Amino acid sequence: MIRWMCFPKYRNIEAHMYDIIKIFETVYPEISSENHAKQSNEVLSIVTEGLKQLGYFVEQGKKKEQKIRVPVSYGENGKTVLSFEADAYNEELKTVIEVEAGRAVMNYQFLKDFYEACLMHNVDYLCIAVRQKYKRSCDYQKVCDFFDALYMTNRMQVPLKSIVIIGY
Amino acid sequence: MIRWMCFPKYRNIEAHMYDIIKIFETVYPEISSENHAKQSNEVLSIVTEGLKQLGYFVEQGKKKEQKIRVPVSYGENGKTVLSFEADAYNEELKTVIEVEAGRAVMNYQFLKDFYEACLMHNVDYLCIAVRQKYKRSCDYQKVCDFFDALYMTNRMQVPLKSIVIIGY
Numbered sequence: 576m577i578r579w580m581c582f583p584k585y586r587n588i589e590a591h592m593y594d595i596i597k598i599f600e601t602v603y604p605e606i607s608s609e610n611h612a613k614q615s616n617e618v619l620s621i622v623t624e625g626l627k628q629l630g631y632f633v634e635q636g637k638k639k640e641q642k643i644r645v646p647v648s649y650g651e652n653g654k655t656v657l658s659f660e661a662d663a664y665n666e667e668l669k670t671v672i673e674v675e676a677g678r679a680v681m682n683y684q685f686l687k688d689f690y691e692a693c694l695m696h697n698v699d700y701l702c703i704a705v706r707q708k709y710k711r712s713c714d715y716q717k718v719c720d721f722f723d724a725l726y727m728t729n730r731m732q733v734p735l736k737s738i739v740i741i742g743y
Numbered sequence: 744m745i746r747w748m749c750f751p752k753y754r755n756i757e758a759h760m761y762d763i764i765k766i767f768e769t770v771y772p773e774i775s776s777e778n779h780a781k782q783s784n785e786v787l788s789i790v791t792e793g794l795k796q797l798g799y800f801v802e803q804g805k806k807k808e809q810k811i812r813v814p815v816s817y818g819e820n821g822k823t824v825l826s827f828e829a830d831a832y833n834e835e836l837k838t839v840i841e842v843e844a845g846r847a848v849m850n851y852q853f854l855k856d857f858y859e860a861c862l863m864h865n866v867d868y869l870c871i872a873v874r875q876k877y878k879r880s881c882d883y884q885k886v887c888d889f890f891d892a893l894y895m896t897n898r899m900q901v902p903l904k905s906i907v908i909i910g911y
Contacts, residue, residue, distance in 0.1 A: 648896060682850040682851060683850060693898055694899070721858075724815060730861055730862060730902040731902055
């Protein structure tokens with residue numbers, strides 16, 4: 576079963592974020608970390624068609640022209656000076672999606688995703704999909720615990736309206 | 744030569760943060776990433792005596808009772824519910840020090856250090872020491888670039904008065 580959590584917890588999930596979850600639910604038998612050890616790009620390719628139907632631009636590969644870049648800062652004549660990559664992005668919905676596999680927790684990839692989304696111009700929503708299980712670690716739970724602590728302490732003002740963690 | 748950068752850049756470095764830099768400068772010939780490939784705990788042990796003289800509690804080893812834990816949240820009867828580990832901590836100066844080696848950038852260890860310090864109760868200052876060089880990567884510069892972007896966009900309100908990055 577797909578597990579998911581929406582932060583901050585006093586905010587109900589937006590319909591367009593729930594649409595993303597539904598796509599992961601549809602393909603769950605193919606990606607479940609209980610039964611598969613897929614790389615993040617394999618999981619991404621399985622959800623790509625569904626995300627495209629929701630209007631997302633999705634990374635097509637590792638070549639420069641296949642990547643999705645979201646602007647962070649602008650320079651003279653409005654040229655983008657700094658941008659970060661995203662796995663999927665919908666400009667109208669102001670939403671970025673990142674799909675991670677084993678590196679998500681062990682190498683703090685989810686922190687990089689969070690940090691970058693916080694800096695991106697015109698991004699209000701972030702969805703991070705992580706494995707439920709990776710080796711002996713419950714990755715999904717660890718990522719949720721982190722955001723629990725972040726919102727509970729209330730020391731850091733997060734510039735995102737909501738963050739959805741999907742555990743596959 | 745030790746390199747360092749203080750963020751945000753409109754704020755001059757505090758005297759007590761500069762004291763930390765001076766300790767790294769004193770031992771630079773022993774730890775320089777140009778000439779050594781020391782683990783983070785080896786570097787930490789070399790600066791331990793100096794940090795203790797500045798009033799810091801310093802992690803003595805990987806056993807539970809040798810670690811430094813900084814409270815994040817409290818429960819009934821004021822008991823600490825959540826805490827994070829730090830390499831060195833001075834409660835009076837409200838300062839946490841983290842010493843990283845090769846993992847600092849590649850595995851986003853510095854982002855973990857940053858987020859944890861942001862959540863810790865009674866912490867206003869963070870110092871992260873990283874290698875100048877690691878394999879082909881200029882780790883120190885990459886970490887500085889991250890914080891440059893963070894403060895430039897001004898989207899995220901950081902609950903720390905200042906962050907000092909030391910490149911050794």
